[in-house]
Amino acid sequence: MEQSKIEKKNETQIEKTVGWILRTGVFISIVIMLIGVIIFFVKGNDGYPNKIPSNLLSLFNGLLQAKAAAWMMIGIFVLILTPAIRVFASIFAFLFEKDYLYTTITAIVFLILVFAAIIGLS
Template sequence: MTHEKFGEKDFQTIIGNLLRYGVWVSLSVAFIGGIVYLMHHGNDIEDYSVFKENDRNIFEVISAVYNGVIQGNGESLIFFGVILLFLTPVLRVLLSLFSFLLEKDYLYVGITLIVIFIILVSVSLGFSH
């Protein structure tokens, strides 16, 4: 019995599948959320003359979305689908980091860590005022 090493091709397959299925799952969740939302609010008339700003921090938003998804809230399902869509390429970057670590390609490990840092900073600043 030969013991094969987990290689770059394996990571490329995993990353490709992550991107492919991540997009489909996130779109499916958002689509189902849209159907649920329209079933409950299809006849509502929205007032777009007033913009309602959200002053909650990221933890409050995630908690509200989680609770809404558990309750089957259409808006929360749509937002969860958007979060999944956002997380798909972020997970791809994290998988790339492990791939570069296994290959001992430290230049790309450094670049990938910088990208992860930029993502974390932009998400953190995006939810704080």
């Protein structure tokens, strides 16, 4: 009986942590995108004469140069990255619970996400 209470408490804490990760990621992406929108309205353009770059290095350089489109694209990137971070955190949550089946499944899902991202970037 006592073990069950401890397991429920651990499960609740893990759910809160995962929820916090998702909320924080969404909040950070909204803030980044709002900065981009503000820069757009202040400057009157997106900062790029032809097309917005799609590689991360160019986008990070655009952040330093206060280019609105770069800020908005990085905000979208953070939003897309948030669930992947949640999957990564879940690996450790399942390890903590000693649920090795779900640890393995979640690790495989994370590897698939990483593999897809590598393919998408190339």
